[in-house]
Amino acid sequence: MSALPEQIKVGFLGFGKMARSIAEGLQKENRWLTGACDVMPFASEQTKAFASAGELEQWADLILLCVKPQDMATAVASLQGSRPCLSIAAGLSLDTIRSFFKGPAPLLARSMPNLGATVGLSTTAIYCEDEALRALSVELFGAVGYAFAVGKEDLMHGVTGLSGSGPAYVFLLIQAMAEAGVREGIPFDDALKMAVQTVLASATLLAGSSDHPAEWIRRVSSPAGTTIEGMAALEENGMRHAIYEAVHRATERSRELGKKK
CATH class of the missing domain: 1.10.3730.10 (ProC C-terminal domain-like)
Structure with a gap:
């Protein structure tokens, strides 16, 4: 992963309750700036709104894929793959998400936060094959609770069964x-x-x-x-x-x- 600026722009593709909770946690630290694109209009003083996924991608240093699993293919197809992406969608493997990109897929990570994120007490597991993106993902979710990396992607199912549910x-x-x-x-x-x-x-x-x-x-x-x-x-x-x-x-x-x- 290429070097990132000291202050990182995090773009949320999808801005439901979980995404907003994560954004609120990030906004408490100067390390992060937040922007979002969502099918539903939203009002936020600290999160910049974008009219399209393409505009969000151009602005952001990192994209958080926060749409529902059944909507992921359509959402990802609108991206160029020019920014690393971090998914919070349950059950979707990295290979599955890669297959949704029309062109070459970017660096990808997946996460499994839980309901605790809404009160800054999430338990979040991260799986990523790239060391730098893995470390960045753990740091990001550390803003909303406890975050850690797992060594095998299959363990994300166990995480879902234990802390997700x-x-x-x-x-x-x-x-x-x-x-x-x-x-x-x-x-x-x-x-x-x-x-x-x-x-x-x-x-x-x-x-x-x-x-x-x-x-x-x-x-x-x-x-x-x-x-x-x-x-x-x-x-x-x-x-x-x-x-x-x-x-x-x-x-x-x-x-x-x-x-x-």
Whole structure:
């Protein structure tokens, strides 16, 4: 990848909710300037609007492909391939995206952010064959949370199954905990706040520690106490296996969808 200026112009091809969240994160740092082209008109004081993908491409140093997977072929066909591109589309391999360009394809990277990007707490995996573009992509997504690179493109399916779909698993856990509180007589609003705060505190403790999760469970579980009894019930009812299967089946579904593109 050729050398880039100190301040990088990031062009968003597609400017939906996820793209806007990424742009807002970038705008907090002087490192980035943002521009966008979208089929729907948008108003933004800090993101420059472009009438066509061609104009966006001429302006930008890096293009973020933020359209839906089913719209990617049409969107990419409007580009000349003169700028490196970073895709956030789930399930589309680099080879598939390359095939959409009418001429020679540019350097490409793909990413899998998650819902956390909307609050600056995304977990984003990057796959890229070019070292410089890979490093730039990790730096870019670092503006909206935690970003890292994977060494094999196939691992992006596992990322989709774990962190891409993961927020829904956690929401279900919180919902179930709140409903369990209602079962024990606690009003739902109070039970929901308790569940949310418990998950938030537990995640914060774990994130700030190098200890294995099992060590934190040990600390909370007194001999013959309430917590170990609850943990036994979770194991008896297959919670661990259910999580394994949720991630596995979401991963396999990602692979299936990728083959259909």
